[in-house]
Amino acid sequence: xxxxxxxxxxxxxSVIPPRDIPAQTILQFCxxxxxxxxxxxxxxxxxxxxxxxxxxxxxxxxxxxxxxxxQLALSNPQFQKYPRLPVLSCPGYEKTxxx
Ligand code: SF4
Numbered sequence: 001x002x003x004x005x006x007x008x009x010x011x012x013x014s015v016i017p018p019r020d021i022p023a024q025t026i027l028q029f030c031x032x033x034x035x036x037x038x039x040x041x042x043x044x045x046x047x048x049x050x051x052x053x054x055x056x057x058x059x060x061x062x063x064x065x066x067x068x069x070x071q072l073a074l075s076n077p078q079f080q081k082y083p084r085l086p087v088l089s090c091p092g093y094e095k096t097x098x099x
Pocket of ligand 1: 053056079
């Protein structure tokens with residue numbers, strides 16, 4: 001059973017995998033490992049530019065609703081904290097670098 005640290009992370013807790021398990025298993029703990037191409041395409045359609053913007057943070061509520069928090073809004077009032085989706089044009093958009 002992984003360690004859970006209440007109060008960390010957007011969902012109210014984060015999961016730290018044990019150190020003595022293979023890297024492939026650790027991937028199961030990564031959000032991106034569980035996202036399929038069709039899910040990514042669906043998010044792109046839902047959120048527009050925010051789906052792959054460097055400044056967005058995906059937040060899922062307890063009820064399963066998905067929000068995209070614009071982190072630029074924390075320091076620049078030009079941007080809305082939770083922009084109306086889909087965002088089709090944005091001066092702050094920067095594409096996330098691929099791993
Ligand atoms: S900068 Fe624009 S595209 Fe990027 S997260 Fe904020 S609102 Fe979305």
